[in-house]
Amino acid sequence: MAAGGVSHLAENGRAKWAKVSHPPIDYQDLHYYAAPKKKPGPKSLEEVDPELLRTYEKLGIPLHEQAMLAGVELPEGETSRPPMAVDAVFDSVSVVTTFRKTLEEAGVIFCPISEAVRDHPELVRQYLGSVVPVGDNFYAALNSAVFTDGSFVFVPKGVRCPMELSTYFRINAKNTGQFERTLIVVEDGASVSYLEGCTAPMRDENQLHAAVVELVAMEDASIKYSTVQNWYPGDENGRGGIYNFVTKRGACRGARSKISWTQVETGSAITWKYPSCILQGEGSVGEFYSVAVTNNHQQADTGTKMIHIGRNTRSTIIAKTISAGQSDSTYRGLVRVLPKASGARNFTQCDSLLIGDQCGAHTVPYIENRNMGARIEHEATTSKISEDQLFYCRQRGLSEEDAVGLIVNGFCRDVLKELPMEFAVEAQKLLQISLEGSVG
Amino acid sequence: MTQFLDISGLCARIDADGQEKEILKGVDLSIPPGEVHAIMGPNGSGKSTLSYVLAGREDYEVTAGSVNFQGKDLLEMEPEERAAAGLFLAFQSPIELPGVNNANFLRTAVNAVRRARGQDELDAVTFLKTARAAAKELSMAPDMLKRNVNVGFSGGEKKRNEVLQMTLLEPSFAILDETDSGLDVDALRIVAEGVNRLRSPSFSALVITHHQRLLDYLVPDRIHVMAKGRIIHSGGPELAQQIDREGYTRFLAEAEAA
Numbered sequence: 025m026a027a028g029g030v031s032h033l034a035e036n037g038r039a040k041w042a043k044v045s046h047p048p049i050d051y052q053d054l055h056y057y058a059a060p061k062k063k064p065g066p067k068s069l070e071e072v073d074p075e076l077l078r079t080y081e082k083l084g085i086p087l088h089e090q091a092m093l094a095g096v097e098l099p100e101g102e103t104s105r106p107p108m109a110v111d112a113v114f115d116s117v118s119v120v121t122t123f124r125k126t127l128e129e130a131g132v133i134f135c136p137i138s139e140a141v142r143d144h145p146e147l148v149r150q151y152l153g154s155v156v157p158v159g160d161n162f163y164a165a166l167n168s169a170v171f172t173d174g175s176f177v178f179v180p181k182g183v184r185c186p187m188e189l190s191t192y193f194r195i196n197a198k199n200t201g202q203f204e205r206t207l208i209v210v211e212d213g214a215s216v217s218y219l220e221g222c223t224a225p226m227r228d229e230n231q232l233h234a235a236v237v238e239l240v241a242m243e244d245a246s247i248k249y250s251t252v253q254n255w256y257p258g259d260e261n262g263r264g265g266i267y268n269f270v271t272k273r274g275a276c277r278g279a280r281s282k283i284s285w286t287q288v289e290t291g292s293a294i295t296w297k298y299p300s301c302i303l304q305g306e307g308s309v310g311e312f313y314s315v316a317v318t319n320n321h322q323q324a325d326t327g328t329k330m331i332h333i334g335r336n337t338r339s340t341i342i343a344k345t346i347s348a349g350q351s352d353s354t355y356r357g358l359v360r361v362l363p364k365a366s367g368a369r370n371f372t373q374c375d376s377l378l379i380g381d382q383c384g385a386h387t388v389p390y391i392e393n394r395n396m397g398a399r400i401e402h403e404a405t406t407s408k409i410s411e412d413q414l415f416y417c418r419q420r421g422l423s424e425e426d427a428v429g430l431i432v433n434g435f436c437r438d439v440l441k442e443l444p445m446e447f448a449v450e451a452q453k454l455l456q457i458s459l460e461g462s463v464g
Numbered sequence: 465m466t467q468f469l470d471i472s473g474l475c476a477r478i479d480a481d482g483q484e485k486e487i488l489k490g491v492d493l494s495i496p497p498g499e500v501h502a503i504m505g506p507n508g509s510g511k512s513t514l515s516y517v518l519a520g521r522e523d524y525e526v527t528a529g530s531v532n533f534q535g536k537d538l539l540e541m542e543p544e545e546r547a548a549a550g551l552f553l554a555f556q557s558p559i560e561l562p563g564v565n566n567a568n569f570l571r572t573a574v575n576a577v578r579r580a581r582g583q584d585e586l587d588a589v590t591f592l593k594t595a596r597a598a599a600k601e602l603s604m605a606p607d608m609l610k611r612n613v614n615v616g617f618s619g620g621e622k623k624r625n626e627v628l629q630m631t632l633l634e635p636s637f638a639i640l641d642e643t644d645s646g647l648d649v650d651a652l653r654i655v656a657e658g659v660n661r662l663r664s665p666s667f668s669a670l671v672i673t674h675h676q677r678l679l680d681y682l683v684p685d686r687i688h689v690m691a692k693g694r695i696i697h698s699g700g701p702e703l704a705q706q707i708d709r710e711g712y713t714r715f716l717a718e719a720e721a722a
Contacts, residue, residue: 416559418543420573434563
């Protein structure tokens with residue numbers, strides 16, 4: 025099987041520069057494909073895994089939205105919120121797709137990538153692997169070799185996608201590595217906002233998740249890709265948890281195109297992820313807004329790459345890192361300006377917040393500039409939640425946990441305000457839940 | 465005993481660079497309901513420590529004594545429980561909270577204490593109306609509610625913001641720790657008026673200050689002189705002028721002799 029060859033590649037090709045450590049992964053011991061055994065999709069909330077619902081409840085997600093997130097069809101007349109199309113991935117096969125019709129009428133294709141291969145082969149063939157080549161890095165190669173499903177989005181010329189697109193990934197089978205593949209193509213003058221959120225129930229063994237996401241934006245197109253990731257981080261002693269080794273990259277191919285990544289990363293035992301933008305089109309714009317939270321024994325090495333190729337390309341990077349417990353968090357980012365990128369501009373801000381005295385925060389910016397007319401700015405700060413701040417809030421009547429939540433959310437405000445409304449409230453609560461018990 | 469606030473034999477120390485340092489050495493002080501008391505005294509006499517210990521700052525270890533607040537053992541309570549019970553501390557140096565919207569912070573705090581006191585929470589509209597009116601009375605610029613808590617505030621703005629918080633949290637007992645420091649005369653008057661507006665039979669205050677000037681606007685019922693971790697002399701409001709003329713030397717000498 026293909027994985028045999030890939031596992032050989034592991035010895036040489038795996039990234040060794042990331043500031044993460046874990047025991048070697050036995051790639052022969054992973055399950056590369058697992059389809060749900062039971063019926064295809066839940067018909068009502070009663071049929072949804074109670075563990076998943078408990079997580080939703082803790083996050084304060086309203087019931088009708090829980091149903092939507094879990095892939096249950098909305099009852100008639102539920103129109104109080106802007107519609108969201110949900111393509112729920114339970115293990116490796118997409119089992120529920122909603123709002124297909126509305127999207128079809130607008131000309132938007134939103135379907136499992138397995139279907140896209142069958143129904144739109146010309147599009148898949150043209151774009152798949154064009155942003156993240158098969159041999160890009162070890163985990164991208166692994167994904168390319170074994171991926172079975174994921175999501176496909178195509179927004180044709182001049183169409184503003186009529187709703188937010190959302191996919192909920194979840195890992196629930198024993199020892200299942202997930203190798204999602206996502207491809208989003210937005211044609212000239214079109215736009216889409218894609219939301220990706222993840223939950224995972226308690227698991228003991230480490231699980232590998234190696235997804236690949238490719239975005240293509242043509243002339244005047246815009247893609248907003250938002251992620252809230254709270255996979256199982258392992259217990260407080262660092263046992264179990266998800267390994268999240270993801271390759272995400274967007275190509276701004278057309279002039280004035282724009283790709284914006286927003287991520288809130290609170291889960292996973294290890295996160296290794298650099299959503300990037302290749303700014304090829306003249307005047308194209310890349311944005312990266314990130315909040316990464318690590319607690320207990322979690323490790324995160326995350327950041328972005330902004331490759332300025334075209335003239336007058338612009339990029340903005342705002343990265344907020346919060347470390348608590350004995351965790352370790354690294355921002356690693358590359359800003360590369362090529363010789364033809366006259367007038368390129370970049371602004372980077374990296375802020376780290378430490379909670380307690382046993383965690384680590386590291387900032388590793390790489391700046392490569394080959395155009396003398398480019399302007400690159402980098403700002404970085406490291407701070408602690410001070411006893412003074414906590415005492416001040418508590419003197420005003422806030423509990424210690426509410427005080428930490430308030431201070432952390434304040435610290436992340438610049439990023440959280442970039443999230444779509446549906447996620448903003450959820451993300452705020454998630455930050456607080458992730459840091460429960462980290463002080464005191 | 466006043467049955468409102470009774471401090472008796474209070475001793476507290478702090479661990480400063482590995483060395484235990486005794487700061488409060490037996491403080492006795494009673495404040496009846498509805499009265500404003502002032503504490504004056506030389507630097508390092510323990511005035512600020514007393515305010516921190518009353519508010520529940522954990523850096524200080526109480527080694528002896530008791531504090532009874534409206535029938536409850538204050539020293540057994542968490543800082544937020546003390547706030548809910550009606551204790552408010554206006555900080556000498558108000559703390560900055562970057563990214564935290566001032567109005568949001570105020571509403572979170574007000575609703576936290578209202579919940580704890582068994583009162584209904586205020587909705588956003590009602591709260592903003594109340595907050596805007598209170599801010600106006602303190603001559604605060606309207607945008608101060610929108611700014612981040614104390615971030616980029618001038619010294620005077622920070623102190624007014626403390627008084628605004630005090631007004632909205634409706635405490636029964638407020639400690640003002642050198643709220644007058646760094647204020648010009650006009651700001652001093654506005655802050656003092658803010659406190660005076662709260663004066664009622666159900667509001668008491670302990671005002672810590674170095675200067676007689678604040679006490680001209682905020683006339684106390686009693687003045688206590690604190691030195692070397694104890695209250696060494698108490699008197700009426702006329703004591704302020706005497707201290708202003710003569711300093712603390714006489715009280716210190718008397719205390720030594722006693």
